[in-house]
Amino acid sequence: MTAIATDPPRSAVSSPLERAYARLGVLLIAPTILVFTLVIVYPLLAAIYLSVFSIYTPTLQGGFVGADNYVELLTGKAFWNSLRVTLIWTVGTLTLQIVAGVGLALLLHQNIWFRSLARSLVLFPYFLSTVVAVLVWKWLFNDLYGALNHGLMQLGIIDMPLDWLGSMPNAMIGVILVGAWKYFPFVVIAVLARLQTIPENLYEAARIDGAGPIARFWDITLPQLRSVLTVIILLRAIWDFKEFDLLYLLTGGGPVTSTQTLSLLVYQEAFGLNQMGQAAAYSVGMMLVMLVFMVLYIRQTKEKA
Amino acid sequence: MANVIFKDVHKSFGSFVALEKLDLDIRDGEFVALLGPSGCGKSTTLRMLAGLDFPTSGEISIGGRVVNDLAPGKRDIAMVFQSYALYPHMTVGENIGYPLKKRGIKGAARAEAVQKAADLLQLGALLDRKPKQLSGGQQQRVALGRALVREPQVFLLDEPLSNLDAKLRSYMRAELIELHRRLGKTMVYVTHDQLEAMTMASRIAVMHGGHVQQFDTPDAIYNRPANRFVAGFIGTPPMNQVEGTVEGGDFVIAGHRVPIDRTAYSADLHDGPAVLGVRPEAISIGSGEGLPATVRLAENTGHETIVTLELPDKRRISARVEAARRLDVGQPVALRLDPAAIHLFEATENGARLNLDDTPASVIPMRST
Known part of the structure; x- marks a missing residue:
């Protein structure tokens, strides 16, 4: 290594073999770069370009409007309302996912007799197609014949059937619950994998040092889970922030715009109101918010590396 | 307390x-x-x-x-x-x-x-x-x-x-x-x-x-190892254990007689099969009278030499000699065993030691596995 460090810059003296390797390297990553450019870079630049036009979606015709779309974004209510809804949804569903995911991972880490069966079953919601999951949950939530209302009335918790997805705050609670149910298995698997690598003798040492079960969780398990939890929280936050299908299918953003997250707003603007330019401006705004999570995530993974 | x-x-x-x-x-x-x-x-x-x-x-x-x-x-x-x-x-x-x-x-x-x-x-x-x-x-x-x-x-x-x-x-x-x-x-x-x-x-x-x-x-x-396991586990190299027979005042190994002091052992020692135990340092290597053996390996560790010796019936034992001692591979030698350093064990897998001097605090016969 020291030889390389003291050599003149590599490009100046690189041997034919080194140049051949470099060419091979470029050749090998070229397909990825090409696909990446086509599906990520081009749409991104196109969105920024579109956002300074007023475009009618069906014809894709329209005129240049400058910053008008961004002025609307900043001064209008739609973007800010959707941002608020998105944050409530993300924080709510993510919190539930983490609490349920860590809790269940801890349970499945114990020596319980149905452990291997439970470990497979817990993945079920994650594997289920969103459409199927939403259909099942819509049936459960139904205000006329839904099992949820039936159960709650049987238990005497409510007198009258509740309108779960058609009124607030029930609709938000509903989507948060379904989101948590759908995505907590991801947390379980990641946390369980980490739990299995914590050396058993740390717990034994803690027992000898006088730590009870709760102290052992706070003093050993949780600090050991810290790095994996940070990554899970950031990843899930990014994914939940841009969640579309589950919310669209369950409430369509309603009632009115009470569960209309930014993804739904962009969709509504582009294909409901046929305003592609305004939709592009919203999506650029959304991307800037997500950039915060991305920077945090990249920092975190860099730190680990 | x-x-x-x-x-x-x-x-x-x-x-x-x-x-x-x-x-x-x-x-x-x-x-x-x-x-x-x-x-x-x-x-x-x-x-x-x-x-x-x-x-x-x-x-x-x-x-x-x-x-x-x-x-x-x-x-x-x-x-x-x-x-x-x-x-x-x-x-x-x-x-x-x-x-x-x-x-x-x-x-x-x-x-x-x-x-x-x-x-x-x-x-x-x-x-x-x-x-x-x-x-x-x-x-x-x-x-x-x-x-x-x-x-x-x-x-x-x-x-x-x-x-x-x-x-x-x-x-x-x-x-x-x-x-x-x-x-x-x-x-x-x-x-x-x-x-x-x-x-x-x-x-x-x-x-x-x-x-x-x-x-x-x-x-x-x-x-004073209580039995053959302890004798074989402690010491580097461990105590040599050679199967043979007790005949009167001698221990017979492959037809050769090694003198022992019968009074140093318990009344349980009868004529018949037994195991002789001797530490490598209690064997002296010379020529003439003694148990015949052939030098097979001499490992000089700097401050001592561990010698692997082959008995007439091909069994191998080890002895410890000073580093300066020169021994050639294949060289015939005669071994003399210090009678005071000879341990005798029952001729079973983990036979108990039969010497009189021992009072082990806690001796439990090995479970046969």
Whole structure:
């Protein structure tokens, strides 16, 4: 290594073999770069370009409007309302996912007799197609014949059937619950994998040092889970922030715009109101918010590396 | 008073019997080594004393108090693990202070105790480091610090030196002996390294197959091994064991007679098959009269030479001679065995020693496996 460090810059003296390797390297990553450019870079630049036009979606015709779309974004209510809804949804569903995911991972880490069966079953919601999951949950939530209302009335918790997805705050609670149910298995698997690598003798040492079960969780398990939890929280936050299908299918953003997250707003603007330019401006705004999570995530993974 | 007593302790894992009828009486302040090969039950014994495993039956007491049903944290013990088991996210200071924290000792009192332990182990400058920033030897000392900070009645050490290199190991051995002398606390030390057991312990329990083979001082273990297992386990190279026959005042090996002193052995020694045991250093190699043998290998270690010798019936034994002694491979020699250093054992798989001088404290015949 020291030889390389003291050599003149590599490009100046690189041997034919080194140049051949470099060419091979470029050749090998070229397909990825090409696909990446086509599906990520081009749409991104196109969105920024579109956002300074007023475009009618069906014809894709329209005129240049400058910053008008961004002025609307900043001064209008739609973007800010959707941002608020998105944050409530993300924080709510993510919190539930983490609490349920860590809790269940801890349970499945114990020596319980149905452990291997439970470990497979817990993945079920994650594997289920969103459409199927939403259909099942819509049936459960139904205000006329839904099992949820039936159960709650049987238990005497409510007198009258509740309108779960058609009124607030029930609709938000509903989507948060379904989101948590759908995505907590991801947390379980990641946390369980980490739990299995914590050396058993740390717990034994803690027992000898006088730590009870709760102290052992706070003093050993949780600090050991810290790095994996940070990554899970950031990843899930990014994914939940841009969640579309589950919310669209369950409430369509309603009632009115009470569960209309930014993804739904962009969709509504582009294909409901046929305003592609305004939709592009919203999506650029959304991307800037997500950039915060991305920077945090990249920092975190860099730190680990 | 912190004596440790195992009374008729059994331990099985499913159908596997790890320990059978374990009786040990460890005195207050004693440094006892549990020595044996892998799977002999020594770690299980220590873990039961720590409360990390529970005996299937029998009674364990510390300082006169039966601890069978006490949680590890309530037994007033401290343990040093082979892998050190330091809490990776805590600093050295937090690691050492953790047992105190869990006992509700706060602020200045805790800091003072941590500082005292750290000073004793020369860790003072490292208190703010994380375990992974330390060398193996430093981690080892932190583990010791965490054990001694709260002044337990009994220290349990589970192969604490086996992850260190040879030089550091011999240094830490001396440190531990010094620490034991200074603290005067009961220490139970598990090891498979006979050198550690012989140099550090005041008494050694040699274990094999879930039984204590002999529980005695290092001197007695070496010079008066209770049975063939102990004779073969202790010493490098171990005691030579040669099967043969007792005929009057001689022990006959492949037709050659080795004189023995019949009066030095118990009345159980009859004419017939027996096993002769002799340490490599009790064999003198010469020419002329004696047990004929051929030199097969001479390994010079610098301060001595270990010679592998072949007897007329092809069995091999080893002898220890001074390094300067020149012996050629293939050279015929005559061996003379010091009659006072000859041990005789019953001619069974783990036959008991038949010499009269022995009074082993705890001898249990080996279970046939």
